[in-house]
Amino acid sequence: MKGLEVEWRRTDSKTPVHLYEDGESRPESQHQDYHDRAHFFTDQIQHGNFSLRLDNLRAEDEGRYTCKVYSQQDFGEGVVEIRDVEHLLVTGSDESISVSVGEDTTLNCSVDSHITPEHIEEVSWKKTDEDEDVLVLLYQNNETLSDSSDERYRDRVEFFTAEIPKGNFSLRLKSARTEDKGVYMCQVFAGGLSANATVVLEKLGEP
Template identity: 80%
Template sequence: MHLPNWVLMSVLMIADGFILNGPSGPLVAPLGSSVVLPCYVDKPLPVKDLKVEWRRTDSETLVHLYQDGESRAEVQQQDYHDRAHFFTDQIQHGNFSLCLDSLTAEDEGNYTCKVYSQQDSGETVVQIKDVERLLVSGSSRSISASVGEDVTLNCSVDSHITPEHIEEVSWKKTDEDVEILVLLYQNNKTLLDSSDEQYRDRVEFFTDEIPKGNFSLRLKNVRTEDTGVYMCQVFAGRLSAYTTVVLERLDSTATKRVRTVGFIHVFLPNIMMFVAFVLWGVTEGFLYETIFCCALFILRPLMVIHVAPYLKMSGW
């Protein structure tokens, strides 16, 4: 019967005189963090002729090796250089655990710890699973603004990803299969000169918010031609993710004032008539007529509120 990996990990493997211990279940850690893969014995082993080998079980890739009294970093696979290391001072106490830094999604999988001590040997399996992916979120609704105003396009990176692990953030306008670079953040710097000419000196990040993973874009002095779809794309290690924000048709200040005056003309008379009929009902005592008239004058503005989004979509 084939046993699943998580069962194998919970088993203590006995090999010719010493017991090699591993974790009781899979290891879960955030992207970019460090994780310790446990592998240890209950009592110290002789350091002479001791060999500890960590490998990926899916590919036999050598993650790290301890041999001849020292860590042999020069023989480990390139992807693990400067990322995988032993607790060297603990090996003499029987602790052969491996620390893996800057965790990536590709690090998910099974790892085998093999220990050779003179004539004895043993191994255990450790699984890393569910490394958190790169998550980028923006605004769920379209953004609108008046010509000449400033507008904020939202883009946030999952809080588990620290800024030093973010290699690049780019804002692009992606209308009609044409990408226009709006602003670029790369190697912990905002590259203002990278912006397309039509956006230069009009876009910026909220610098104080970047350490929190907030890469929202401020677009200043909005123009009519700024309408369209904007994409915020984030690169961290071998991962990338993006979100999009839609900047809707922009209203001029004059159009906005006309619309405001129009709504006032609809609401104000109806509200005044509603109040007048309430007072009339109180003083004259015509209950049913008052209720009917009040309902009529309160339903009119409510109907306008209901149809307002459709009027906006139609360009009113």
């Protein structure tokens, strides 16, 4: 390994992805887009394996990557292409929602992706308390499983059924109670991918 340098870069933009030099990885040389996402398999380096693991793959990672190897005696390179990255984007409310006791409210959750609703394996709404996650409503295998809801929410929550084909899994919460305040998470599983969005329900006042 003495005098060996291995350099991974984006072929199109020459963006530095990862570098091995002077016997060690140089994460400080990475472009910020790859910081904490691109890693060598450290136990394989001694065997001359400088394969790269890229975590949290994004659609913008699509493209060609060049691995260049320099040694005192030789030089070589290889090219790898990433294409057709499946992505799953889930969006909720950007701002907190306020509602009075007894009122109905809507917690937003939309799936923005090329993955069609029939390929969505599961959508779960949970209230994320400090000590536990409370299941609010579950959608699985193309149906809403209302019976799985925690008793605190049973018969008070529903999806907008007609909106599901559009990827809209917003939650309707009826007859709000003071104890409903808190953080709610909408988590979506599809095609081996998962993503989530959170919505904050503000402290509730009397009507």
